Amino acid sequence: MFKKIFLWAFDLYKKHNMEQYYLQGKAWGRKDHNEDIVRAMDLVSDRHYRRCLDVGAGLGHYSEYAAKICDEVVATDISSVAIGWAQNRLRHFKNIRFEVKNLRDASASWGGFDLIILAEVLYYLGDERFPVDFKKLLRRITDLVQEKGRILLVNYVSPGRNEEQLRSYVNDFVKMGLSLEKNETIKVGQKTFLAAVLRK
Numbered sequence: 155m156f157k158k159i160f161l162w163a164f165d166l167y168k169k170h171n172m173e174q175y176y177l178q179g180k181a182w183g184r185k186d187h188n189e190d191i192v193r194a195m196d197l198v199s200d201r202h203y204r205r206c207l208d209v210g211a212g213l214g215h216y217s218e219y220a221a222k223i224c225d226e227v228v229a230t231d232i233s234s235v236a237i238g239w240a241q242n243r244l245r246h247f248k249n250i251r252f253e254v255k256n257l258r259d260a261s262a263s264w265g266g267f268d269l270i271i272l273a274e275v276l277y278y279l280g281d282e283r284f285p286v287d288f289k290k291l292l293r294r295i296t297d298l299v300q301e302k303g304r305i306l307l308v309n310y311v312s313p314g315r316n317e318e319q320l321r322s323y324v325n326d327f328v329k330m331g332l333s334l335e336k337n338e339t340i341k342v343g344q345k346t347f348l349a350a351v352l353r354k
């Protein structure tokens with residue numbers, strides 16, 4: 155019970171910080187064209203998908219690309235400010251649905267997906283502070299993936315930061331039965347991103 159309240163407060167604090175960021179008009183450096191997203195989405199663009207879940211969608215830049223290769227995209231974020239902004243920006247896309255959701259609440263009631271995008275989001279869930287809960291969460295995410303479905307995992311890395319984190323997420327998903335199909339380093343100018351595609 156105490157843990158539940160603690161995690162709730164932890165998420166509320168993070169959400170507050172992120173909303174302040176969005177309310178200042180900041181967009182994680184996203185522009186109309188984002189080369190890292192194009193290159194990461196290329197890794198999963200060899201087929202068409204029925205239902206995609208974009209987790210921590212922010213302003214919906216991944217959802218925008220996903221909408222071209224999926225029948226339906228569910229763009230979710232803990233921040234209602236981000237979702238409102240994304241909804242307005244992508245109002246012409248009839249196959250994107252926008253929902254305010256905390257990834258920590260992921261459960262079978264969210265439905266099944268043949269593509270799940272986890273771009274720059276898992277490290278907000280306190281994986282180091284709450285490793286047991288985090289692993290349980292990864293299990294629930296894995297359960298949302300339909301047979302032959304995929305997870306696209308992308309992390310920005312700066313020297314000594316996030317690299318090991320992404321590798322540990324990949325290892326955890328592999329332990330949960332997913333197979334690692336692709337593992338790429340994406341370089342865009344001075345920036346480096348690690349991207350992995352896992353398949354059920």
Ligand SMILES: C[S@@+](CC[C@H](N)C(=O)[O-])C[C@H]1O[C@@H](n2cnc3c(N)ncnc32)[C@H](O)[C@@H]1O
Pocket residue numbers: 165168172182184209210211212213214215216230231232233236255256257258273274275278279
């Ligand atoms: C760095 S931004 C990435 C946005 C987008 N994926 C992209 O790459 O452009 C991280 C996003 O994750 C969202 N987020 C953080 N914790 C979350 C949680 N527990 N559940 C859902 N979204 C969360 C934040 O509100 C923020 O919009």
